[in-house]
Amino acid sequence: MTSIATAIAEIFRTEHRRVLATVVRLVGDFDLAEDAVQESFLVATRQWPKEGLPANPVAWLVSSARFKAIDAIRRRTRQRDLEPEIARLAEELALVSNELSEREINDDQLRLILACCHPALDFQVQIALTLREVCGLTTEAIAAAFLVAPATMAQRIVRGKSKIRDAGIPFHIPGPDELPQRIEAVLMVCYLVFNEGYSASSGDHHTRPDLAGEAIRLGRLLCALLPDAETFGLLALMLLHDSRRAARTTSAGDLVLLEEQDRSRWDQVRIREAHAWLAQAMAAEPIGTYAIQAAIAAVHADAATAQATDWARIAGWYDALVQASPSPVVELNRAVAIAMRDGPEAGLALVEALQATLIDYHLYHATRGDLLRRSGRASEACAAFRQALDLAQQEPERRFLIRRLAELGDAAGAQATIAQ
Amino acid sequence: MNYLLLVYSPESAWTREEWLACTVASGHVCRDLQAQGAFIAAAPLHPVATAASVRVRNGASLITAGPFAETTEQLGGFFLIDVPSLDDAIAVAARLPSAHKGTIEIRPVHQLDDVPSDRFTAPLPDPAERIRYMLLCYDDERAWQEAGAAALRSAQATAVALTHQLAARGQYVAASPLHPIATATSVRIRHGKRLIADGPFAETREFLGGYYLIDARDLNDAIAIAALHPGAALGTVEVRRVVDLASLPERNLV
Numbered sequence: 326m327t328s329i330a331t332a333i334a335e336i337f338r339t340e341h342r343r344v345l346a347t348v349v350r351l352v353g354d355f356d357l358a359e360d361a362v363q364e365s366f367l368v369a370t371r372q373w374p375k376e377g378l379p380a381n382p383v384a385w386l387v388s389s390a391r392f393k394a395i396d397a398i399r400r401r402t403r404q405r406d407l408e409p410e411i412a413r414l415a416e417e418l419a420l421v422s423n424e425l426s427e428r429e430i431n432d433d434q435l436r437l438i439l440a441c442c443h444p445a446l447d448f449q450v451q452i453a454l455t456l457r458e459v460c461g462l463t464t465e466a467i468a469a470a471f472l473v474a475p476a477t478m479a480q481r482i483v484r485g486k487s488k489i490r491d492a493g494i495p496f497h498i499p500g501p502d503e504l505p506q507r508i509e510a511v512l513m514v515c516y517l518v519f520n521e522g523y524s525a526s527s528g529d530h531h532t533r534p535d536l537a538g539e540a541i542r543l544g545r546l547l548c549a550l551l552p553d554a555e556t557f558g559l560l561a562l563m564l565l566h567d568s569r570r571a572a573r574t575t576s577a578g579d580l581v582l583l584e585e586q587d588r589s590r591w592d593q594v595r596i597r598e599a600h601a602w603l604a605q606a607m608a609a610e611p612i613g614t615y616a617i618q619a620a621i622a623a624v625h626a627d628a629a630t631a632q633a634t635d636w637a638r639i640a641g642w643y644d645a646l647v648q649a650s651p652s653p654v655v656e657l658n659r660a661v662a663i664a665m666r667d668g669p670e671a672g673l674a675l676v677e678a679l680q681a682t683l684i685d686y687h688l689y690h691a692t693r694g695d696l697l698r699r700s701g702r703a704s705e706a707c708a709a710f711r712q713a714l715d716l717a718q719q720e721p722e723r724r725f726l727i728r729r730l731a732e733l734g735d736a737a738g739a740q741a742t743i744a745q
Numbered sequence: 746m747n748y749l750l751l752v753y754s755p756e757s758a759w760t761r762e763e764w765l766a767c768t769v770a771s772g773h774v775c776r777d778l779q780a781q782g783a784f785i786a787a788a789p790l791h792p793v794a795t796a797a798s799v800r801v802r803n804g805a806s807l808i809t810a811g812p813f814a815e816t817t818e819q820l821g822g823f824f825l826i827d828v829p830s831l832d833d834a835i836a837v838a839a840r841l842p843s844a845h846k847g848t849i850e851i852r853p854v855h856q857l858d859d860v861p862s863d864r865f866t867a868p869l870p871d872p873a874e875r876i877r878y879m880l881l882c883y884d885d886e887r888a889w890q891e892a893g894a895a896a897l898r899s900a901q902a903t904a905v906a907l908t909h910q911l912a913a914r915g916q917y918v919a920a921s922p923l924h925p926i927a928t929a930t931s932v933r934i935r936h937g938k939r940l941i942a943d944g945p946f947a948e949t950r951e952f953l954g955g956y957y958l959i960d961a962r963d964l965n966d967a968i969a970i971a972a973l974h975p976g977a978a979l980g981t982v983e984v985r986r987v988v989d990l991a992s993l994p995e996r997n998l999v
Contacts, residue, residue, distance in 0.1 A: 445942075447943040487927065
C-alpha cells in the first residue's frame with residue numbers, strides 16, 4: 326500500500342465514528358447522516374490520492390458529508406414537494422461553518438452517546454444503539470453478541486433511531502442539574518455491555534465480538550469526553566476484571582474461583598493501567614461506587630497469592646460500599662470479606678441476617694454453604710449447597726456446586742440433583 | 746415541536762383541596778411556559794365516571810359508559826406545549842405536581858397544515874349553549890395494517906374533512922394526530938427522583954392515536970361527532986368533558 330493509502334485507511338479507522346457524530350448532530354437524522362458520511366468517505370478515497378490529504382481531514386469529511394446530506398434532502402423534497410421543515414433544514418445546513426474545533430468534535434461524540442443512552446429509550450435499545458452508532462459494530466455482530474436474530478436486532482436499532490427522530494430526543498449536552506443523572510445512565514450502559522461480554526461463557530468466540538473489549542474502548546472514550554471520577558472508576562473496574570480473563574475459566578469452560586486462579590496469567594498491563602485510573606477516581610469526594618468496587622478488585626490484583634490478600638482493607642471498602650450503595654447483595658459480599666478477616670462464624674451471622682431478603686438468590690445459599698463448610702459443619706453445608714443448586718441457572722455455576730457437594734462426601738445429593 | 750402531555754393518576758388519590766392546589770401549581774407552570782412562548786393549551790378533564798366510549802361497527806354506534814380502558818390511573822388532564830425537544834418536554838412534565846402521584850405520558854404531535862387553525866384562546870361563542878369535550882381517539886394499529894394504506898389515507902382525509910365541517914359550525918377548537926405509540930415516553934417522580942421510561946403509561950391493544958377538542962351542545966352531540974371520526978369504525982373514541990377553567994375559584998385561574 327502506498328503511504329497515502331495507509332494514511333487514508335488510518336483516518337477512516339480512527340475518525341469514522343467522530344465524523345458521523347458531528348454529521349448526525351448537524352442533520353438530526355441517523356440514516357441521512359450515515360449515507361452522507363459513507364458517500365463523503367468514498368469521495369475521499371477517489372480525491373485524496375490525486376490531490377493529497379487535506380489540512381484537516383475531519384473537517385473536510387464533515388463538510389463533504391454535509392453537502393451530500395443537503396443534496397439528499399433536496400432530492401427528497403423535489404420528489405414530494407411538501408415538508409417545508411426539511412427544506413428549511415437544507416438551507417440551514419448550507420450556512421453551517423466549515424470550521425470545527427477538536428472540542429466541538431468531542432462534544433458531538435458526547436451528544437451522540439447521550440442521545441443513544443437517553444432514558445426515554447428502552448434499555449435494550451440504548452445498548453444496541455450505542456454499540457451500533459458509537460462503537461461502530463455491525464448489526465450482525467451485535468445480534469451475535471446478544472444471541473438474537475439479526476432481524477430482531479435490526480428492528481431494535483430502527484426503533485431506537487425512529488424514536489430519537491420522531492419524539493425529538495435532542496443531540497445536546499444537558500446542564501449541570503441533569504448531567505450527573507445522564508452520565509450515570511451512560512456508565513450503566515457501558516458496564517452492562519462489559520458484563521454481557523465478560524459473563525458470556527457460551528457461544529463461538531470466533532463469531533461473537535469481544536464486548537468486554539468494546540466496553541473498555543468505550544470507557545476510554547468516555548474518560549476523554551467526560552473526565553469524571555466515576556467514569557475513571559468504571560474504566561479501572563472493567564480493566565481489573567478483564568485482567569483476570571485468561572485465568573477465570575478452564576479450557577473446558579469451568580469457572581475458576583478467584584482464590585484458585587493462576588495469578589501469573591493475570592494481565593499486568595491492564596492492572597497497571599487500572600491503577601492509574603483508580604488513583605484519579607479516588608480524588609473525588611465522596612468516592613463513587615464504581616471506584617469503590619475497583620478499589621476492592623485492586624486489592625485482589627495486588628495480592629501475590631490468595632493467602633496474601635489484605636482482607637481487612639477489602640472489608641473496609643465494603644463498609645464504604647454499603648454506605649454509598651446499600652443493597653442485600655453488597656451486604657452479602659461484605660459478610661464474605663468479614664469472614665475472611667475475622668473467621669467464618671463472624672461472616673455466617675451476617676449472612677444469615679440476610680435470609681429473608683435473599684432466600685431465592687442462589688449465591689446466598691452458596692455463600693452460606695461455604696462458610697458452614699469452613700466452620701466444619703459439613704452436613705449443614707451440604708444442605709445449603711443443595712438449595713443453591715436448586716436455584717442456580719448457569720451451567721458452570723451448577724458444575725461448581727456439584728463439585729463442592731462431592732468434595733463434602735455428599736455424592737448422593739449431587740447425583741440426585743443431576744438426575745432431576 | 747408540539748407535545749401532548751397526558752396526565753394519568755389515580756383519581757381516588759386526590760382530595761378536592763389537593764386537586765385545586767394542583768391546578769394552581771399547574772397554572773404557574775402554564776404561565777411560565779406562556780412567557781417562553783411554549784404554551785398552547787391545558788385543561789383538567791372531568792372524572793372518568795363522566796366518560797362515554799363510542800365504537801362504530803357495521804354502521805351502528807355502540808356507546809358504553811366509562812373510559813375506553815379500565816386502569817388504575819385515569820387520564821385527568823392534558824397540556825399541549827411547543828418546545829424544541831423531548832428533554833424540554835420532560836422538564837415540563839417533571840414540574841407538574843401530578844408527576845409525583847401519577848404518570849405523565851409525553852406524545853409528540855403531528856402538525857397538519859390542512860386543518861383549521863386552533864381556537865384555544867377564543868372564548869366559547871355561546872357559553873350557555875356549548876360544552877367543551879375532548880375526543881380521545883384510540884386506534885388499533887393491527888386493524889389499520891390489515892385495512893391497508895389506501896384505507897388509512899382515505900380515513901385521514903375524512904378526519905381532516907370532519908375538522909372543517911366542525912369549524913364551519915363553530916364547534917372546532919383543535920385536533921391532531923399523534924406520532925405512533927413507539928415515540929411515547931413516560932415520566933414519574935418518586936422520592937424526589939425523576940423516573941423516565943420508554944413507552945406509554947399503559948400497554949393496551951388500542952392506543953391513543955389522536956384527539957379532537959370540540960364545543961358541543963351536550964354529550965349526545967359530542968357522541969354523534971365522535972361517531973363521525975373514521976377511527977371509530979376500527980377503534981374506540983372516548984368522550985371526556987373538559988373542565989372549564991373559568992368555573993374554578995378565581996385564584997385557580999390559569
